[in-house]
Amino acid sequence: MSEYNAPLKDINFLLEHVIGLEEIARLPGCEEVTPDLVSAIFEEAGKFSKEVLAPINRSGDLEGAKISNNVVTTPKGFKEAYWKYVEGGWSQLEAPVAFGGQGLPHIVATPVSEMLGSANMAFKLCPLLTLGAIAALDEHASADVKNKFIPSMAAGKWTGTMNLTEPQAGSDLALVRSKAILQADGSYKISGQKIFITYGEHDYTENIIHLVLARIEGAPDGVKGISLFVVPKFLVNADGSLGARNDVKCVSIEHKMGIHGSPTCVMVYGDAGGATGYVVGEPNRGIEYMFVMMNAARLGVGLEGVSISERAYQHALVWARERVQGRPVTPVPASFGPSPKSVPIIYHPDVKRMLLTMRAYAEATRALTYYTSACLDIAERSIDEKQKRTNQALVELLIPIVKGWSTEIGIEVTSLGIQVHGGMGFIEETGAAQYYRDARISAIYEGTTGIQANDLVGRKVGREGGQTALALIAEMEKLPALLLAMNDVNLKAVAAQLTTSIASAKRATDWIATMFPNNPAAVFAGAVHYLKLMGTVTGGWMMARAALAAATQIKAGDGDGDYLKAKIMTTRFYADHILTMAPSFANAVIQGADSVLQMEEALF
């Protein structure tokens, strides 16, 4: 069994010295968000993740969720862990204050969610989906519906799900066919089949609240005819007690590559005449409502890339320190004796390179995800209209990058994690393989990397002539001078690579802004390269900001010397080994369209 230790030093350092917790604490409703409070919250969340969730990660993977007669059983220990999660009050973290939640900002919730996901990704999905459902209801539902469902969901008594996908409607939700028929009492009868429903059925709680996309009879075709419904597993009486079993059931669960502990359900609505549902907000605006909460959901999935990278890194690091193999080519501690025949593999340069790659990516995606969380908090809560607008634009730009890039990085880092283990990594018992299998889904659900990239180059960059992206680039361009002013050899090297990579980002952004209005196909052909370019550069920018803060602390004689030194060295590595890829990505964006577009379908 592998241990998980929450990276609290990095988390607290980012919040206090890079992201700027004070700015968040000035937002309405965030007055309590002080460094001592958040570090106490992170400390306890880290302990909970390590001691309760991590120990059942591998057993959950081996056992998997099971179904029999429409009843789903989660792996051993998951239900108990869920109730410990609820007793710990963690379900209330982000939930609205009006319904019994703590209403804490994203910048506090994101690190907590990261830790839960590192410890046990399959477990974490249930709370994540519940939070998403609460947010959707809170934003759009009538007071009646809110009061009926949100308090019990915020208290963890009931969980929530998202029912979007149907067999014929995956990335293209315009094809949704589930039906809703209006009843005399204002409710609807829902029927249809939904697939890929995470925690659509489970044994944790007495009730499950499904949010379902369906078409009201006679609604227009396409996305403008889809409405959002809330469909509880058990109907809820006026006094809050549970009523009749609703006409919804789980008919099977998927056999998946990873996240085995999380039941992925095929849900059937209306087999016996129709499931009772209540429309959320106005009819025919379901897709629009989904979009509103898409940012938070995509941020949450992007974060899974961070979580799984961190866990894979910790696992590989332990192995690299224990596994003794091969004569060293670099100086090793005297304790190995004179000219040792073999040393722990961490002393071999290529193994160090792999570990540094894993670490640098985990830290960069973490910093970028936290930064985006802070922007989202400001966009949601600021009372300064201009600040709100600027941050909202930034969030819109960064979300597809966080989601697409971090999850692709999650795959790369977990793959490297296996590589560090050599042949043992390919053996399931070692545990490294699970992270790779678990990581794979994050780049697919909640919009594939391709969907994220198209959103980025189309809606976010192309349509506005690159305005927000260029503003961010201008902001990033200010950093190299500050790095140079520190007069440090490592920061100097970082500044040089950062300058080159920002220029690449600018070159590609300018090209997209020019090309998109007349030739969007050429832009879409290289969209994923652009997404990776922007992830690489913004991630490098965040790393460099952290390195600058670290160097400033060292100069002042503050902080934990080893941590700060490692931050600077990791940033230097990121600059030399990762930022150097930026020009190649930019070239692929700008020159790569022809080969894609000219290859005819018949030639494949």
Next chain:
Amino acid sequence: MKIIVPVKRVVDYNVKVRVKADQSGVELANIKMSMNPFDEISVEEAIKLKEAGVATEIIAVSIGVTQCQETLRTALAMGADRAILVETSAEVQPLAVAKLLKAICEKESPQLVILGKQAIDDDSNQTGQMLAALMNWPQATFASKVSVDAGIAEVMREIDGGMETIEIKLPAIITADLRLNTPRYATLPNIMKAKKKPMDVTTPEALGVDITPRLKTLKVVEPPKRKGGVIVADVAALVDKLKNEAKVI
């Protein structure tokens, strides 16, 4: 009734302790510090007594540097009602701790003081006993089960060779052993509430206690490195080694 729970800030039990280069002590700079695990058990026991309706107020007390406030906040987040920090950056040895706690007991008049049986940093295992002597109160050390009724505490103690159950009259001192309970996780709402619970800060001077150390640490060294094991040929060889090399039988 009031319960006082002293909590000590120590090097976290997960940290591999290193001796300082000058052998004056162990390295504490940038090391993760946490509440002494035995003290967590005493906090938990006090909370249980409060939940059972036996206690009405739990006061957590810590002695040491400003950062001990974090340790006190942890106790408050677990369920203590208020906290007192006796702030000092000087070395505080068990007798001084006992004297400071005595001063606080005289102010607060608790019926019970529940301490961890020892702190995992210096393993002294003295403070509870010294406090009992100074207060002239009965003591029940190494508790693995506690019940309180009508001014009497029945305590099951872990002793060499088994268990012993004794009754002591309150006010009294109890020191917690490992098996007394499993400390709870602090809940998120309680972590939030802990911030608003009262914390008084005082000093040894204000309490009129002289904390000058009576013992002098000459040097601190790491334990000898473990040598590799050997496989012995037979039982006779093992007995011979135990007798003549290890000199344990």
